[in-house]
Amino acid sequence: MKIIIAGAGEVGYHLAKLLSYESHEITLIDENKERLIYSDTRLDIKTIQDNATSVSCLKNADIRNADLLIAVTSSETTNIAICVIAKQLGAKKTIARISDPELISNKEEIDFAALGIDELISTEELAAHEIQGLIDNTAFQDSHEFENGALIMLGMKIAKTAPIEGKTVKEAADMFGEINFMPVAIKHKDSQETIIPRGDSVFNREDILYFITTPEGVEQIQKISGIFNEEIKDVMILGGSGIGYITAVDLAENDFNVKLIERDKSKAIGLAEKLPDTLVIYGDGRDVDLLTEENVDEMDAFIAVTGRSETNIMACLVAKSKGVKRTIALVENIDFFKLSKNIGIDTLINKKILAANSIFRYIRKGEVLEMTMLNNVEAEILEFNVHEDSKITRSIIRDLSFPRDAIIGGVVRNKKGLIPLGGFQIQKDDKVVVCCLPTVVPKVEKFFN
Structure with a gap:
């Protein structure tokens, strides 16, 4: 895809960085020379120092052939203007980052698509929704719902007294007759490597661990972790x-x-x-x-x-x-965000990362419905819609040759969350939640194209 990003702040840079794992043609526009130098020296992208509301600037960026224009400057009025102009000049799809959630709440009354804006992203609304989820799941440091809660992503740090400590994934699963959760990512203490777990993976003390679970599985996870909602x-x-x-x-x-x-x-x-x-x-x-x-x-x-x-x-x-019991802090500096597990606060949230993650799902291929990054873990959670001819439907999971650095964490079928094991057959119209390392995202997408 040919993608133009207007705004080289933290959201724009974070988006460009995420896209650097894939073969998209990226152009980053900003008036601030220092920001562009920072991005240009770290990423394999094209940069233009100019005002993105300028017609000549957008033409110079080849807007006529752009598949997507993303406006993420610090000014919502500027972002709206950029999208309107870009659409008139031939951009296929436009996304504007805004700060006023009132615009989103009145989308039904205002035809933004007619103005040239295909999607609006409110950083404030995203952050508030994230906070609500964290308040609802106090036992965990990170949480995210898929398909209105049919599946839930939960993140935690393994405590010293956790029953799961020292056990393998298979041993933890054997504690229950019916499995309603799937571990999807582990990061060991003092390690920078993220592991997509398998049956023989071991849970160690102070590991950062992520699960995909059904609502029924939340209690099971609490039991093996020794942590309960307050x-x-x-x-x-x-x-x-x-x-x-x-x-x-x-x-x-x-x-x-x-x-x-x-x-x-x-x-x-x-x-x-x-x-x-x-x-x-x-x-x-x-x-x-x-x-x-x-x-x-x-x-x-x-x-x-x-x-x-x-x-x-x-x-x-x-x-x-x-x-x-529960402390949540908003941080603007992404460097602070990376230290969230070390400074004594339960959860840090960064609205720029939330915005970038929300925008990023529009870039993904293979009918991606939703995408989120995991805090302090180099992995992504993607939700796909399954078509009749999708490769993922051709055989049971264990026979699919699914990438080693990816795992199918859950399936939503007829609005009900399911935890699929090796003998599970994915069907047309299923919603599938996958956790994977960024490097294998293109391979995963091919199973859903």
Whole structure:
């Protein structure tokens, strides 16, 4: 595919980096010379220093032959303008990154496709949805639902007391009569290598481990991990920006008791009017005395989503020191994100990575329905739609010659999640969730083309 990315910030760079594993023709446009130099010296792509809203710039990038234009600058109005212009100049598909979730919630009233925008990606909405999932699964450090929860991805670190510690995958499976989960990725302590597990793979203490499971399998995973969900009822949110606001709305609608702290007085007043079921507090969340006065020690979860990564991290560390069960911090710096398992916070989220992962599924071949990257693990989870003539339907799983660095973690058939073993036959219209290393994604896609 010929893909043009407008915006060489962290989202644009992350997308270009992901695509560097594959044979796409990538052009990255930005006005910032330093950003382009950084990308150009690390990736095998073409760069153009110019304003992507310029017609001459887009023509120079050969927009007429572009399969996809992705606008991910820091300005949503700029991204919308770029997509509109690009579509008029011949781009086959356009995607705009936006910050205002209201645009997405009104998609049915506004025909964005008629304007030239095929897809809108809201970073705030993606982050808020991620937070909701983490609150719902407190026993795990990472979670993601497929097909409205028919299958669930769960990530954890193996504790010292975990019953699974020291056992092989087969031995762990033998603990149950019926298997409702599949381990799909392991990263051993002090190792940079990600392993796609097989029956003889061993679970070691402090391994980072990912599963695909049905809802029934969550309890089984909790049993072998020795970690169980703790009840979350009282939640404190630091920061009333888009993510904080959406998260407060979502949690209040699900009967959580929510407190929100906002340091801007006028914004706090506005939030109090918009959030009748949330206690909005005007104050600086960096003030330990304020957190203490507002009974942070009585909170079940603390979510820090201000615009400063350092503030979010420090506030979560304070909350953790006060005994809060679950801490979640928004970080803008991807370098911080990579340290999430080492700084004492339960989960770090990065909205730029969430946006890049969401956008990335539109680039994949083979009818990819959804795609997500795993935190601190070099692997991808892909959800495919199966057609009648897909290669994946030709025989049972064990006879497919599926790539060694990939594993079929789950199948959704007639809206029900299934955990497939070697003798399982995949059928037309199944939704198949695969975990694989980035290097074998093209091979996996061929099974679903």
